[in-house]
Amino acid sequence: MAMDTTAVEGRRAMDAYRKALATAASAAAYAVMARSMARELLPEELRAAARWAAASLRARLGWGGGDGERRTLVVRSSGGDGAREENLLFDAAREYLASKLDPGAMPRLGLTLARTKDAGSGRAGWRTRLFVEPGDSTVDVFEGVEFTWTCVETPRGGGGKSKGGAGKGGGGEAGAGGDLEFRLELSFDARHAATAMDRYVPHVMGAAEEAEQRDRRLNICMNEARHWYRMSHHHPATFDTLAMDPDLKKSIVADLDLFTTRREHYRRIGKAWKRGYLLHGPPGTGKSSLVAAMANHLRYHLYDLDLSLVHSNTELQWLLLCMPNKSILVIEDIDCCCDTMSREGETKKSNKPVSAAQNEDDGGDGDAASSDSSTMHAAPAKPKSIENKVRKSFAFVPSFRSHGLVSASKLTANVSSSITCVFFTHILMRTARGSFQVTLSGLLNLIDGLWSTSGEERVIVFTTNYKERLDPALLRPGRMDMHIYMGYCCWEAFKTLAKNYFLLDDHPLFPEIQDLLSEVEVTPADVSEMLLRSDDADIALQGLTELLKEKKQGK
Numbered sequence: 001m002a003m004d005t006t007a008v009e010g011r012r013a014m015d016a017y018r019k020a021l022a023t024a025a026s027a028a029a030y031a032v033m034a035r036s037m038a039r040e041l042l043p044e045e046l047r048a049a050a051r052w053a054a055a056s057l058r059a060r061l062g063w064g065g066g067d068g069e070r071r072t073l074v075v076r077s078s079g080g081d082g083a084r085e086e087n088l089l090f091d092a093a094r095e096y097l098a099s100k101l102d103p104g105a106m107p108r109l110g111l112t113l114a115r116t117k118d119a120g121s122g123r124a125g126w127r128t129r130l131f132v133e134p135g136d137s138t139v140d141v142f143e144g145v146e147f148t149w150t151c152v153e154t155p156r157g158g159g160g161k162s163k164g165g166a167g168k169g170g171g172g173e174a175g176a177g178g179d180l181e182f183r184l185e186l187s188f189d190a191r192h193a194a195t196a197m198d199r200y201v202p203h204v205m206g207a208a209e210e211a212e213q214r215d216r217r218l219n220i221c222m223n224e225a226r227h228w229y230r231m232s233h234h235h236p237a238t239f240d241t242l243a244m245d246p247d248l249k250k251s252i253v254a255d256l257d258l259f260t261t262r263r264e265h266y267r268r269i270g271k272a273w274k275r276g277y278l279l280h281g282p283p284g285t286g287k288s289s290l291v292a293a294m295a296n297h298l299r300y301h302l303y304d305l306d307l308s309l310v311h312s313n314t315e316l317q318w319l320l321l322c323m324p325n326k327s328i329l330v331i332e333d334i335d336c337c338c339d340t341m342s343r344e345g346e347t348k349k350s351n352k353p354v355s356a357a358q359n360e361d362d363g364g365d366g367d368a369a370s371s372d373s374s375t376m377h378a379a380p381a382k383p384k385s386i387e388n389k390v391r392k393s394f395a396f397v398p399s400f401r402s403h404g405l406v407s408a409s410k411l412t413a414n415v416s417s418s419i420t421c422v423f424f425t426h427i428l429m430r431t432a433r434g435s436f437q438v439t440l441s442g443l444l445n446l447i448d449g450l451w452s453t454s455g456e457e458r459v460i461v462f463t464t465n466y467k468e469r470l471d472p473a474l475l476r477p478g479r480m481d482m483h484i485y486m487g488y489c490c491w492e493a494f495k496t497l498a499k500n501y502f503l504l505d506d507h508p509l510f511p512e513i514q515d516l517l518s519e520v521e522v523t524p525a526d527v528s529e530m531l532l533r534s535d536d537a538d539i540a541l542q543g544l545t546e547l548l549k550e551k552k553q554g555k
Helices: 002-041 044-061 088-100 190-215 246-260 263-269 287-298 313-321 343-349 356-361 366-370 383-393 398-402 408-414 418-433 440-448 450-454 491-502 510-517 524-532 537-553
Strands: 070-075 110-117 124-131 137-142 145-155 180-189 219-224 227-232 274-280 301-304 327-331 458-464 482-485
Touching: 070 088, 070 190, 088 124, 088 137, 088 180, 088 190, 137 190, 145 190, 180 190, 246 274, 246 287, 246 482, 274 287, 287 301, 287 327, 287 458, 313 440, 313 450, 440 450, 491 510, 491 524, 491 537, 510 537, 524 537
Parallel strands: 219 301, 274 458, 274 482, 301 327, 327 458
Antiparallel strands: 070 180, 110 124, 137 145, 145 180, 219 227
C-alpha cells in the first residue's frame, strides 16, 4: 500500500515537471516570437527607450552583480582635487550628450535656446540644446558597451552650509546665490574600465570637438603692432559657389580634408602640423574668395596679417604666438607687402658676406637679422631720413602736427610731458637703428622655422598677382606646399556663376558664350559684374556676350 502511494506521488511529480517544462518552452517560444515581432514592428526609438529604461533600472537597483562590479567616474565642472582649472571633459560631455539625446525617447529633458548666426549669410537664428536634467540618466552604447550618464546636483564645495552661512537641516542645501554645482557621473561595468578610459572618453572629447568646430562662429582678425583685433566673419563664399575649374576645386578640398586628419602623421615624420598655399594669378580671379571658402569649409578663424603694421621680427613672433590652433594665417598681395629683394642680391651688396644658410636660419630678432638679410620694408634709416620717419610715425598726434615739427630739438621743446619725451627718445633711437622692419629671414622663420611649431593645425596662405616677383625661398615645398593658379574664367566656371545668379543650367546664349570664353581672357570678377547688372537672365547674358565680343575685337 505504501509502495502504491509512493508510485502515485512520483507519477504526479513527473507530470508536474513535464507541464513546467512545456510551459517554459512555450514561454520561451512566445518570447522569441515577441522579440522578432518587436524588431519588425516597433520603431527604433521605442526599442531604444526600452533599453534605456532597463539599463537605468539595473543601474539603480544594482542588479547583475555585487557592488564591486560597477564603476563610476565623477566628472565635475572644475578640478575635483581642489584645483580651480576648468574641466574640459565636463563641457565636452555636455556637448556630446546634446547631440545624442532624443526628446522622443526620453520622458524628460532640459532645453535651452541661444542666438546664432548662419556661417554663410550671417542671418540671425536660434540654436537648440538638449541636456539631462538633475536626477535623470541616459545610456550611450559604444562598441557594444553600455555607458550610463547621470546628472547630479549638489551644493558647491560639498559642504552643508548655504551661501548665507548656517546649514539647513544638515542636508547641505544650497543657498540662493548660485551655490549649486552640477556634475556628471559615468557608470559602466568594471570589466569595461579599460574601454572607458582608453577609447570611450577620447571618443567623447573628439566628437564634442568636431561638433563645436562645425557650429562655432567664425572670426576674422586684423593686426596692429603685436595684437590681434577680432570681428565676426560672414563671408558667404563656399566651394560650391566658387567659379573655378571643378577638378582644381576637388583637389583643394581633398588636400584640406587630408591635412585635418594627419595629426599623428605629422608627429611621426617630425614636422610641424601646418600647410602652406600660394594663390597666384591675375587680379579678379577669386583668390580672396577662395581663402574665405577655405575658412568656411574648415571652420577655421582667419588672421589677416598686414606686414606694413609689423615693426620688427619680434612683433611678428608675438603675433604668431597669439594665434590659436585651427586657424588660417593670410598675407594678401605678398608681392606688395615687401620689396621682394632676393637674399642672393642683398648678400652681394652687403659689406659682410653672409651664407644662404645663415639667412634662412638666423632670423627672429629684429636687430640681429636686419644686418644679415633682406628687409621686408626698407633699409636701415640714414641719419638724414630719421626726422622724416619720426614725422610719419607721429602724424596721428594732433599736437605734433600743429607745431610743424622739422627737427628733433623743436620736437623736444614741444613735448610737455617727461614721459612722452622718454617715449619719443625710445622711438627715435629705434628708428635710428632701423628696427622698424621685418626681414625676409624673419618671415621664413615664421612659416618654416622654429617659431612655426608654436601651434598646430594651421594653414598659411599667401596671395599674389605676380608670382615671379617673389623670392624663391618663399616658394619651396615646406613653406608653400601647394601652388594654386587662379586663372581667367573658363566655361565650367561660367556655368557655376550662371547657376549662382540665375539658377540656370542651360540658355540659348550658352553655346556662343562658350565659344567666346575659349577665345578671350576675362576674369570671373568681370563676368560677375555683367551678371549683376540685371535680374533678367536674358538681359544679363546678352550684356556679357557683347562684352566678350568687344574683347575679342580688341584682341
